[in-house]
Amino acid sequence: MNFTLKIWRQENSKAKGRFKTYKIENISPDCSFLEMLDILNEKLIHDKIELPVDPVAFDHDCREGICGMCSLYINGHPHGPEQGTTVCQVHMRKFQDGDTIVIEPWRAKAFPIIKDLMVDRSAFDKIIQEGGYISASTGGVPDANSILVSKEYADMAMDAAACIGCGACVAACKNASAMLFVAAKVSQFALLPQGHPEAKRRVQAMVSKMDELGFGSCTNTYACEAECPKNISVEHIARMNREFLKSKLTHAEKKRIGGFG
Amino acid sequence: MTQLNAKIPQGSLQEKWTNYKANQKLVNPANKRKFEIIVVGTGLAGASAASALGELGFNVKVFCIQDSPRRAHSISAQGGINAAKNYPNDGDSIWRLFYDTIKGGDFRSREANVYRLAEVSNNIIDQCVAQGVPFARDYAGYLDNRSFGGAQVSRTFYARGQTGQQLLLGAYGALSKEIKRGSVKMYTRHEMLDLVIVDGIARGIITRDTITGKIERFAAHAVIIATGGYGNVYFLSTNALNCNASAIWNCYKKGAFFANPAFVQIHPTCIPVHGDYQSKLTLMSESLRNDGRIWVPKKKEDVEAIRSKKLRAVDIPENDRDYFLERRYPAFGNLVPRDVASRAAKERCDAGYGIGPTGLAVYLDFSESIRRLGRDVIESRYGNLFQMYEKIVDENPYENPMMIFPAVHYTMGGLWVDYELQSTVPGLFVAGEANFSDHGANRLGASALMQGLADGYFILPYTLQNYLADQIGVQKFETDLPEFELAEKETIEKLQRLLAIQGKYSVATLHKKLGKIMWENVGMARDEARLKQAIEAIRSLKQEFWKEVYVPGSLTGVNDELLKANRLADYLELAELIAHDALLRNESCGCHFRVEYQSEDGEALRNDEEYKYVSCWEYQGEGVEPQLHKEPLEYEFVELKSRNYKV
Numbered sequence: 001m002n003f004t005l006k007i008w009r010q011e012n013s014k015a016k017g018r019f020k021t022y023k024i025e026n027i028s029p030d031c032s033f034l035e036m037l038d039i040l041n042e043k044l045i046h047d048k049i050e051l052p053v054d055p056v057a058f059d060h061d062c063r064e065g066i067c068g069m070c071s072l073y074i075n076g077h078p079h080g081p082e083q084g085t086t087v088c089q090v091h092m093r094k095f096q097d098g099d100t101i102v103i104e105p106w107r108a109k110a111f112p113i114i115k116d117l118m119v120d121r122s123a124f125d126k127i128i129q130e131g132g133y134i135s136a137s138t139g140g141v142p143d144a145n146s147i148l149v150s151k152e153y154a155d156m157a158m159d160a161a162a163c164i165g166c167g168a169c170v171a172a173c174k175n176a177s178a179m180l181f182v183a184a185k186v187s188q189f190a191l192l193p194q195g196h197p198e199a200k201r202r203v204q205a206m207v208s209k210m211d212e213l214g215f216g217s218c219t220n221t222y223a224c225e226a227e228c229p230k231n232i233s234v235e236h237i238a239r240m241n242r243e244f245l246k247s248k249l250t251h252a253e254k255k256r257i258g259g260f261g
Numbered sequence: 262m263t264q265l266n267a268k269i270p271q272g273s274l275q276e277k278w279t280n281y282k283a284n285q286k287l288v289n290p291a292n293k294r295k296f297e298i299i300v301v302g303t304g305l306a307g308a309s310a311a312s313a314l315g316e317l318g319f320n321v322k323v324f325c326i327q328d329s330p331r332r333a334h335s336i337s338a339q340g341g342i343n344a345a346k347n348y349p350n351d352g353d354s355i356w357r358l359f360y361d362t363i364k365g366g367d368f369r370s371r372e373a374n375v376y377r378l379a380e381v382s383n384n385i386i387d388q389c390v391a392q393g394v395p396f397a398r399d400y401a402g403y404l405d406n407r408s409f410g411g412a413q414v415s416r417t418f419y420a421r422g423q424t425g426q427q428l429l430l431g432a433y434g435a436l437s438k439e440i441k442r443g444s445v446k447m448y449t450r451h452e453m454l455d456l457v458i459v460d461g462i463a464r465g466i467i468t469r470d471t472i473t474g475k476i477e478r479f480a481a482h483a484v485i486i487a488t489g490g491y492g493n494v495y496f497l498s499t500n501a502l503n504c505n506a507s508a509i510w511n512c513y514k515k516g517a518f519f520a521n522p523a524f525v526q527i528h529p530t531c532i533p534v535h536g537d538y539q540s541k542l543t544l545m546s547e548s549l550r551n552d553g554r555i556w557v558p559k560k561k562e563d564v565e566a567i568r569s570k571k572l573r574a575v576d577i578p579e580n581d582r583d584y585f586l587e588r589r590y591p592a593f594g595n596l597v598p599r600d601v602a603s604r605a606a607k608e609r610c611d612a613g614y615g616i617g618p619t620g621l622a623v624y625l626d627f628s629e630s631i632r633r634l635g636r637d638v639i640e641s642r643y644g645n646l647f648q649m650y651e652k653i654v655d656e657n658p659y660e661n662p663m664m665i666f667p668a669v670h671y672t673m674g675g676l677w678v679d680y681e682l683q684s685t686v687p688g689l690f691v692a693g694e695a696n697f698s699d700h701g702a703n704r705l706g707a708s709a710l711m712q713g714l715a716d717g718y719f720i721l722p723y724t725l726q727n728y729l730a731d732q733i734g735v736q737k738f739e740t741d742l743p744e745f746e747l748a749e750k751e752t753i754e755k756l757q758r759l760l761a762i763q764g765k766y767s768v769a770t771l772h773k774k775l776g777k778i779m780w781e782n783v784g785m786a787r788d789e790a791r792l793k794q795a796i797e798a799i800r801s802l803k804q805e806f807w808k809e810v811y812v813p814g815s816l817t818g819v820n821d822e823l824l825k826a827n828r829l830a831d832y833l834e835l836a837e838l839i840a841h842d843a844l845l846r847n848e849s850c851g852c853h854f855r856v857e858y859q860s861e862d863g864e865a866l867r868n869d870e871e872y873k874y875v876s877c878w879e880y881q882g883e884g885v886e887p888q889l890h891k892e893p894l895e896y897e898f899v900e901l902k903s904r905n906y907k908v
Contacts, residue, residue, distance in 0.1 A: 012818065028536050030655070035540050038769070045767045045813060045822070053813035055822060059328065062501040063541045065649065066426055067332045089652045114472055115819045122449065125329050129441045133434025134393045138313040138718050139384070141391035145348060148402035149395075158395040158420060161427060165331055194393045 001027045001092055004100040005040065007056055013112050013120075019102075029093035033080060034060050034070065036092055058117040063088040065229065068164030071171070072117055073104040078168035078227045086166065086229040106167055108176035110214045121167050123213045124181060130209040131202035132185040134194050153191050160188040162230045169224035169232075175216030180224040182206050183240035184232050190243050200247035207244055265518075265877060265892045268679040269373040274359075274898045278377045281680070282723055286730035293318035296729055297737060299466055299481040301453045301508055303330030305425075305710060306693025307487030308432035309717025315439030317722055322479060323436070324451045324468060326503055331433045334489060334501040335713060338425025339546035339646065340409065341417035342389075342710040344382040349406050353414040355379045360899060362708060365411040365598050366673070366701020367851035367867065368901050369521070369875070371894065373680060374698050381719040382711050386418055388718055392431040396420050407642075409706035410547055411598040411906075417707045422546055422645045428710055432717070451477075452824065453508045455748045456484065456515045456689065463689035464738050465745060467752045471824060474817035476753055478745045480738035483688045483725060486512060487717070490672035490694040492525065494832045494839065495784075496776025498669035499531060499544040505828040506835050509676050509695050517684040518877040518890065520677035520697035522835070523843035526704055526852050527785050528670035529555075529602035532653055533622040537773075542668040543653055545625070546646055547706035550595045552630035552639060553663070555606070557614040557623050559583045567616050574616075574624055574662045585609055589862075593906040600703040600852045600865075601906060603667035607785050608863060610666075617664045626662035667785060671709060673700040673852070674842075677877045677892070681724035682716060685879075690725060692716035697875065702851025756816055759826045764809030768825040771806050775829070775836055778802065783840050788856040792844040796837055803833040838878060838887065845889065848872045869901055 002025045010017030024043070027036050041055035061069040065086040072087045074080035080090045095101065103117065111119040149157075161184070169180035186203050189195025195202070218237060225234045270281040288296070296319050300311040303325040311323045325333060347353040359379040363370060386404070390396065396418050397405040406415040420427040439445040450471045457465035457478070465480040491506035492498035513519045530545045558564050559581050566572035585605055587594045597605075606623045609615065616622050631639050636659060640647070647658045654664070675697040682690050682698070693713040700708065782795035806829065814820040849858040849865035850872070858866040874891040881887050 028538065030535055031538050032540075032653075035538050038540055039538055042767055042769060045811060046765075046770075055813065057819050057821065061327060061332055061503050062334060062337045064337055064543050066423065067327070067334070067336050067501060068329075069327060069332050084648075085652065089649070091652065091655070093655065118819065121328055125331075125437070125447075125449075128434070129437040133438050134391065135438055136388070136391035136435075137316045138309075138388060138435070138722065141387050144346070144386045144390040144396075145403050147390055149398055150402050151398050151400050154395050154398040154402075157393075158397075158427075161395050161420075161430065162423065164426075165329065188395065189393055192393050192395065194391060 001029060001095070001097045003027065003095065003098070006100065006102045007116070008104045009056070009116055010113055012115055017113065027092050029091065031092045032063070032088060033074070033090040033092065034063060034088050056117065057115040060088060065089040066164060068166040071106050071119060071166055071168070073106060073171055075102050078106065078171040079229050084229060084231045086164070106171035108170045108215070110176065110178070111167060111170065123215070124165050124167065124178070126213060127178065127182055127206055127209045128185065130205040131198065132206060134189060135198060147193060149192060157188045157191040160184045160191065160232065160236050163232050164230055166229065168227050168229055170215065172223040172227035173216065174221065174223070175219060177218045177224070178210050178215040179218040179237050179240070180228065180232055180234065182210050183236040186240040186243055187236035190239055199243060200250070203240060203243045203247050265685070265890055266679065267371065267892060268681060269371070270680065274372060274376045277373050278380055285723060285727040288726045288729050288733065290318050292733050294320070296320065296732070297322070297481040298483050298485065298725070299479055300324070300485045300487060301466065302333065302487035302489060302693070302695070303433070303436065304333035304335035304487060304489055304693060305429055305432055305713030306695070306717045307333070307485070308429065308436045309714050310485055310487060310692055310721045311445050312432065312435035312439045313718050313722045314725065315442070315444035318444065321439070321445040322448065322481065323445055324448045324453060326450065326452045326471065328449055330436055330447060330449065331430060333429060334504050335429045335710070336426045337501065338710055339422045339544065340548035341407065341419035341424045341707040342385065342428060343409065343416050343705070343707040344386045344418060344711065345379055345416060346383055346386060348404060349415050351414045353416050357414065358382060358416065361412050362699065362705055363701070363899055364904055365705040366703050367865065367904055368701065368869070368873070368896065369850055369894065370699055370701030372896060372898055377720070378699050378712060378715050381715045384719055385711060385714045389428055389431050392434060394420060394427045394431045407548055407551055408596060410550065410596045410602065411705040412596070413593070417548070419548065422548070422643060425710060428714065432714070453488070454752045454827070455511045457745050457748045458515055458686060459738065459742060459744045462687045465740065467748050472819060474820065476749055478740035478749055480740045480745070482729060482732050482735060483690060485690045485692060485721065486676065486695050487692040488695050490675065491835060492669045492672055494775070494836050495669040495779045496772050497534065497539065497542050497780070499528060499542050502541060505831070507828050507831045510831040510835055512676060512684065512686065512689060514880050515686065516880065517686045517689055518677040518879055519674070519838060520875050520877050521674035521842065522839045522878065523846060523853050524673035524702050524851065525669060525839065526599060526671040526673060527603045527667045528599055529606055529667050530625060530665045531668035531670070532650065533617055533619065533664055533666040543649065544668070544670060545650060545663060545665055547599070549625060549643060549646065552634070552642065553595065553625040553627050554584055554629060555586050555595055555602070555623055555625055556582045556584045557609045557616060561613060564614055564616060568618065568620065574626070575628070583609070583614070590906040592908050597906045598703055598705060603785055604854060606667055622664040622666045624662040625665045627658065628662065631659065669780070671704055673697065673702060673704055677875070681727065682720060683724070683728065688728065690721060692721060702853055753816070755830070756823060756827060759810065759812050759823060759830065760815065762807065762810050762812065764811045766809050767811060768822055768829050771802065771810060772829050772832070774802055775799070775832060779836055779839070783843055786854055786856050787843050789844065792840050795840045796844070799833060799837045799840065806830065806833055842876055842878065846872055846876065867903065
């Protein structure tokens with residue numbers, strides 16, 4: 001198969017970017033999208049078509065759809081046209097021979113471009129650090145089967161926990177909102193008894209960090225759900241909103257001074 | 262010469278870890294604050310170690326190569342994690358998990374280490390549940406289990422086909438909690454390029470920031486390496502593309518012994534290779550062997566008809582199918598350990614019964630389970646794996662059996678460590694797949710997650726204190742010491758040398774060549790002649806690399822090709838050590854199958870008289886043959902037997 005690729009090239013975070021066009025030929029339909037980019041980079045390196053040689057920079061790692069590292073915006077869709085799939089799992093058979101394919105990085109204020117197609121998603125880590133966990137220190141926890149979780153709730157928690165933190169939801173959203181990402185984590189712990197003691201603090205801290213980092217607000221377009229490679233449902237956003245409201249109505253953490261010392 | 266001392270505690274097997282903990286030295290809370298610890302890697306072992314040590318009050322610096330600690334390759338582990346809970350009441354115990362692991366490793370691992378692993382396995386499950394890991398549950402709300410290879414009990418806990426992801430996100434959560442608290446400082450997109458040793462003790466590392474290209478120095482009282490395995494030496498493997506051996510290899514070159522490099526696990530159920538553009542291989546979880554049956558046609562004419570697409574698998578009647586694992590190993594059937602299953606598949610393909618366009622594949626068939634349990638049950642158990650298969654192969658595995666073939670997956674070998682997980686370099690600790698400690702010559706399924714978390718949550722927080730207790734009063738190190746300066750200078754010089762070659766081949770071209778040499782000669786079947794040939798071929802490829810590699814760009818800024826070239830330079834040296842170790846081990850054990858040493862029915866033939874030891878390699882300098890040290894393996898508590906999965 002032959003393709004024309006229009007790829008966003010940008011030297012570094014401060015430089016001005018632009019599209020560059022590349023022709024690529026004889027690609028097997030069984031080749032994955034990232035392998036097709038590997039072939040392009042090999043061509044740039046071997047044939048030295050343009051000087052200085054500068055392969056296209058893109059993030060990738062596991063190439064089996066789970067690490068969340070790959071992040072390409074293809075023909076107007078995060079992770080490309082195929083639903084429920086990360087770009088590393090998209091194969092060229094999903095395109096037509098002769099297609100022109102436009103490849104861009106995630107675009108969001110909170111995800112600055114590093115080089116070409118690589119972006120900085122450390123904002124996601126910062127949100128998790130605010131409370132996207134259960135503060136169980138190592139050791140001193142009860143036997144695993146002493147905490148019962150109904151299968152229904154365990155399954156729903158797992159649906160939320162399947163989020164790979166790739167940022168497609170943000171890239172898909174016209175407001176660059178991170179609601180689906182944050183909601184997936186809040187919802188996972190709201191559905192599990194282990195998560196309840198910290199529930200109020202968690203949702204408030206994570207939401208306020210999200211706002212602080214420059215993510216936009218949610219206007220219920222559901223683009224995030226449509227583009228999520230793991231099919232995370234917007235139901236989790238609804239659950240997070242309930243959690244948030246509940247916490248605002250009932251949560252008043254008092255500072256207490258002193259102790260038993 | 263360094264004397265190997267595994268420091269195994271006194272007492273019966275059941276008492277050793279208890280005795281160790283009762284007698285070890287501790288560091289009081291006020292002193293813990295004065296210690297700095299470096300952890301390299303944020304997979305299960307690294308993230309759990311960093312968070313647990315942070316909780317204790319140490320100052321921890323953690324490094325990872327990806328943009329977030331959550332991306333480490335532990336995330337890709339699919340099937341599950343073992344523990345000796347015996348929740349299903351099917352006869353499991355700590356002893357049985359210990360014994361299965363020792364036997365699965367073909368009696369080439371340390372009894373004391375493996376027993377401790379089995380002992381702490383139950384704590385891991387408790388910890389993960391407390392963290393909110395959404396393990397699979399039954400309708401009453403209790404935890405569910407499934408079985409894995411090499412065991413006759415169901416002891417594997419799982420979260421759909423994403424157990425590694427969920428455990429890693431649990432550890433990542435714990436790590437994030439400590440980052441927020443300020444006990445842990447995280448450095449993402451930093452690749453460790455060298456170890457710094459001051460007065461014989463590990464005191465720091467040299468890293469490169471993969472965005473800016475900046476080379477940096479970091480100092481600490483102790484260094485923990487948790488950077489995973491070296492399967493990518495083979496180019497094609499189930500590892501993520503950025504997994505690499507440079508951290509452990511540089512530790513080796515600084516004096517840490519490398520143990521059992523030849524022990525490389527080849528996993529039986531992976532999606533077969535389909536083109537030379539391919540960048541990696543994808544695993545299909547071992548858990549599939551719970552409900553999938555492996556077979557090839559009995560008749561050569563059926564094989565031909567399938568290859569030429571005149572017949573489909575479903576057209577082959579039951580009687581004309583050879584369920585070769587069930588035939589050869591009636592007691593364990595499709596759930597034999599990985600090395601056994603891989604070799605059996607290779608044997609059928611070599612004999613001309615392989616299916617698929619290349620003849621290098623066998624079937625993994627779910628039709629019987631779908632008939633018995635219904636498609637919904639199969640979908641709920643393995644849905645995401647079936648979906649992944651369909652995306653890659655473009656065939657529906659509910660209707661046609663999957664095609665699978667073995668691929669490089671995990672490395673049992675790694676840096677040598679004693680019972681405390683300390684290498685031969687004082688102050689240098691190694692955890693998870695990066696060390697050699699627990700799996701002998703073959704790892705059982707669902708045991709890598711167990712070992713990574715055991716090392717990080719429950720072993721290092723103890724043993725590291727025992728080490729640091731003797732360091733009280735040692736001031737924080739400054740990175741302007743001449744040792745740091747020299748290590749940094751050497752690192753930069755190596756990178757500059759790579760950039761200066763300006764040859765004609767890309768890194769990937771040469772890496773593929775190395776992969777081919779390794780897969781063909783140091784893979785599933787090894788023999789003296791081919792291993793010698795491989796060593797020659799690796800040496801000449803290494804020369805070619807240093808003359809003909811082309812690395813564009815410069816030291817500064819994003820430069821993936823430079824990173825890859827540096828990793829390949831290390832792989833080329835490690836590859837020779839793997840082949841060398843395989844050549845010297847004149848026996849077959851676990852994954853290490855030397856064609857010369859097999860029984861009449863093709864089973865691995867161990868030689869306990871001469872090879873019941875861990876081979877530990879000491880670096881002797883560029884171009885000099887490394888020195889072999891042997892750590893004898895004593896079996897005080899189990900009887901050495903030849904592995905039998907037939908009855």
